[in-house]
Amino acid sequence: PRRVNPLSPKNIMVFATGPLTGIRGAPCPGRYAVISKSPKTGAITDSQSGGEWGPYLKFAGFDYIVVRGKSPDPVYLWVHDGEVAIKDADDYWGDDAYGVTDAIKNDTHEEAKILCIGPPGEKESFLSAIMNDKYRAAGRSGLAAVMGSKNLKAIAVHGKRKVPVEDKAGMNKAKKEGIQALQDSDVTKPEGGLNTYGTAVLVNVINENGVFPTRNFQTGVFEDVDNISGETMAGEGPEEFAILEKRTGCWGCQIQCARYTKIKSGPYKGKEGEGPEYETLWSLGADTGVGDLNAVAAANWLCNKYGLDTISTGSTIAFAMEANERGL
Structure with missing residues (x-):
């Protein structure tokens, strides 16, 4: 109402x-x-x-x-x-x-x-x-x-009930068309961008286009982007940030864009779980000026544990940091 x-x-x-x-x-x-x-x-x-x-x-x-x-x-x-x-x-x-x-x-x-x-x-x-x-x-x-x-x-x-489908022939046709569309895209196909690097594939792309939220949105380019990218997470960057353990995904999804990660060194060693996703990499990373993938992954782990939205949490921290810098 x-x-x-x-x-x-x-x-x-x-x-x-x-x-x-x-x-x-x-x-x-x-x-x-x-x-x-x-x-x-x-x-x-x-x-x-x-x-x-x-x-x-x-x-x-x-x-x-x-x-x-x-x-x-x-x-x-x-x-x-x-x-x-x-x-x-x-x-x-x-x-x-x-x-x-x-x-x-x-x-x-x-x-x-x-x-x-x-x-x-x-x-x-x-x-x-x-x-x-x-x-x-x-x-x-x-x-x-x-x-x-x-x-x-x-x-x-x-539960173990099957989801009923009224028009099975129509559903099968729609399934094939939908799967084909996913396989035809460089982003969603097997070994495509999302499957290989997860949503973190967007980090470098968005940064190169100058719209990667950085330091409370004061700029759109982050100088330490290579330390928090999907490529780095997958082992194509600094070794200490190669935290990817396996690819995973939602129930029944063909894309498998989720990442299961584990921090292998440093003060956050041993923290493991899914993520961080693209939004978390900018909100708890670039937006707060943190160019350390292990630190971002640990913050993501804590947010998930306590039930905090990483986007709002990171954005609030970034705002407080800028306000402090400006003496507000």
């Missing part, structure tokens, strides 16, 4: 899949979206993420979940095999995203997929992110704060 406070019980949250989500062989079938009124802007907005949570919501028997009102106490939803249960989450309130993901899996099903918020979301921070599958984030627009305002800590999903 028009005059509803986004953090009030009257605001509505929708966790939605798309028509192709969970359909094996369809192009990029691992996506889902969160839709609500943003506490940042007061406008209706959506934030999207990939991974496995969206398909498993479908496998549990649901296309979307609508959340209304506010629980008097912390809870999480357990969605499985066509059923929904509201579970007590008081013991998990205050836990980070990594810890609560493991804990709720232990409570529900070892193959359950977990969407959750960390302490920033609980505290209704506009910088907070909704996390799923540990390392994926629906981070934009402060929608984790809306979850926190409803005392909703997490949504766990699991």
Whole structure:
């Protein structure tokens, strides 16, 4: 509603899949979206993420979940095999995203997929992110704060139902056309730009065009770009920044643009997980003047752990740095 406070019980949250989500062989079938009124802007907005949570919501028997009102106490939803249960989450309130993901899996099903918020979301921070599958984030627009305002800590999903397809012949035709389009592109084809370097392939491209956000957007060219690029991550740059362990991707996706990384040396040695993605490389890298891929990857790891949007977090830090430099 028009005059509803986004953090009030009257605001509505929708966790939605798309028509192709969970359909094996369809192009990029691992996506889902969160839709609500943003506490940042007061406008209706959506934030999207990939991974496995969206398909498993479908496998549990649901296309979307609508959340209304506010629980008097912390809870999480357990969605499985066509059923929904509201579970007590008081013991998990205050836990980070990594810890609560493991804990709720232990409570529900070892193959359950977990969407959750960390302490920033609980505290209704506009910088907070909704996390799923540990390392994926629906981070934009402060929608984790809306979850926190409803005392909703997490949504766990699991099921083995097949996604029904009405027109199988038409779907098969559309699948082939979609896959062919991906294979015809130098960006999305096997061993193409996204598959080889992930979204970090954009770092050098954007920098060369002079629009790579640097030092709170004061310039569009970062002098240390070679230390945080996708090529460097993949081992084509300074050895200490060769952190790529393996290529991975969303459920059923042909592109496989995600990166699983591990820091091998220095003060952040041992930190591992997915990312950093392109947006994180500029927001926690160039925008704050940090030309150290290990440092950016470690900051990304911390943001994922606590449930912070890397774009808003990095941009806020960059603003504070410039304000300090200007004596404001």
